[in-house]
Amino acid sequence: MKAPMNHSRLVGLTLLACLFFMPPLLLIFDRPSSSGLSWLPVYIFIVWLIIIGLAAWILEGSRDE
Template identity: 60%
Template sequence: MQKRTLLSRLIPLTLLGVLFFTPPILLIFDTPASNGLSWLPLYLFAAWLILILLTALVVERSHEE
């Protein structure tokens, strides 16, 4: 039963990752800021970091149960 709950938590996390990295969302952050730099690298790093932290949280929580 533990494997099923882990899978049910990882599927929405995977869908969130797909949402984070779809081209329409990426194009929103590819616009230049007032200083001429793009927000895309910052967004990519933040989205990647959020996914890693959420994955670690889900996996560690599943080991405790």
């Protein structure tokens, strides 16, 4: 019974990941900071960690229930 709920959560997570990695949003973080370095690699790494963490939380939570 939990499989459809997990499926819809994973679809939502995929759409959220697509939203976070869209070029207009990426271009906001592609501007150099005062030190001359771009924030883009930091943004991509943090969003990637959040997506992986949420996917693990969704999939691991289904085993306990």
